[in-house]
Amino acid sequence: MDNKTLDLLEIRDQIDTIDKEIVELFEKRMQLSADVAEYKISNNKEVLDPKREKEKLMTLEHYASNSFNRVGVYELFRQMMAMSRKLQYRILAEHGKAGNISFRKVSSLPMQKAKVVFQGVEGAYSFTAMHSFFGESIENYNVETWRDAMEAIKNGDADYAVLPIENSTAGIVADIYDLLVEYHHSIVGEQIIQVDHALMALKNSTLEDIKTVYSHPQALSQCKKFLEEHPEWKAEKYLNTAMAAKKVKEDGDLTQAAIASPYAAQCFGLQILKPHVFSSQQNSTRFIIVSKEEIYQEEAGKISVCFEIPHESGSLYNTLSHFIYNDLNMTKIESRPIPEKKWEYRFFVDFEGNLSDSGVKNALYGISREVNNLRILGNY
CATH class of the missing domain: 3.40.190.10 (Periplasmic binding protein-like II)
Incomplete structure (x- = not known):
């Protein structure tokens, strides 16, 4: 074993020692955070104090010796403070201070x-x-x-x-x-x-007769590959797939076709010119x-929520981490622009759980204290 390998092993030993000390100090800090939660319960104070956290982070980052480490210290302690808040929210919830959920x-x-x-x-x-x-x-x-x-x-x-x-x-x-x-x-x-989308038209119509295809925009999108094989057709958006079939029937025009379910063809007396025109077998x-x-029902296992967050770095991560800390599995996230707020977004999240679960209550309470306009859309 050469000297370089020995040096590396010694360095790793030192890192292991420091890491152990960091864990011990972290646990001491979290115990103090628990004490802070008890104080805030007794004095009816909010967990999150943005001004104090900002000032504290700015002070801590200046203890670092260079710009790279300053960024690291800022991020490290920002996450540590977020963990502290999650612990405090849990303690508040255990003391019945998490508020009531309006759902029955x-x-x-x-x-x-x-x-x-x-x-x-x-x-x-x-x-x-x-x-x-x-x-x-x-x-x-x-x-x-x-x-x-x-x-x-x-x-x-x-x-x-x-x-x-x-x-x-x-x-x-x-x-x-x-x-x-x-x-x-x-x-x-x-x-x-x-x-199961199908192309349908009047009884006497043929594929060669078709000039215009009507359907809902989602159905047209789903059948894009099929429609691209017929560039001579004009795709027209309609309110609903079945309503498109109804229009074809009522207009009595051999050049019109609709994309809808086979059941719609049966309902409106149309013939299916081409079955299975969707793009995916798993559609x-x-x-x-x-x-x-x-x-919500007792056996409900999925919850949908929406919320808005401050337009700043780390906001989304800090919000979603409430699911992690409460051992909740997030199954979906979507965003939609907020019309009255330029370049700001509303997030929609689905996750597994029941509104009666303590972990769900803890997560929702913590999120509600740190986002704007949290709404529970349903538990089903």
Whole structure:
């Protein structure tokens, strides 16, 4: 073994010794943080004091001997302070100081005399999702737009609405995310439907006759590869896949076709010119069930929230780390621009858990103290 190897081993031994000391000091610091939490509980003080933390970080970074280490010290202690806050939030929650969640737990969704609204017409994928979730006998009616469905819930004309929120091929339905913010309704369930798009037209029409293809923008996006094989066709956006099929039937034009489900072709007496025109064999759409009531079922296992964060470095990480520290599995994150705030974004997060769980309560309380406008969108 040469001298260089010996030197390296000695250096590593010294690093191990220092690391052990750092861990011991870290644990001492966290115990003091726990003492701070007890003091704040007794004196009704907030956990986060942004001004003090900023001043403390600026002081600590100047203890470092060079610019590289100053950045490192700043980041190290910023994370340490974030950990300290998470411990304090947990202690506050254990003392019943985390506030109350407005959602009410139920054994099952109220179904007696329930009425469901869906966007589109019979034969739409939302119609299929509705029957898959509620059963064939549920009282229902249709509206023209997603906003109309949200208004129906708001006005008490329906108890539940069925809305598409995400497709495995085309991604999120952005308008639904925006409507969830605008209307203070709650997600109480979800239903995943496998999407099987077909090209359909009048009984006497052929592929050679087609000039215009109508469908919902999401469906057109999902079938982009197929449509690109026919550059002579004009793709036209329509409110709903089944409504596009209905239009083709009512217009009686041999040059028109629609992309919709095979069930829609059956409903409106159209022939399928080309089956399975979707781009992926795994193409599925996730629908959410929305209610005006803030309720969640005992066995609910997924929570959706949205929030806004300060436009500064580390804000998103510090927010999401609350899930890590409470051993919660985050399954999805999306962002949408905030119209009234230029270049600022609202984040939507799905994670596993139930609003009755202590870890969920701790995480939501901690997040609520450090973000703007946290909203629980639902537990389902």
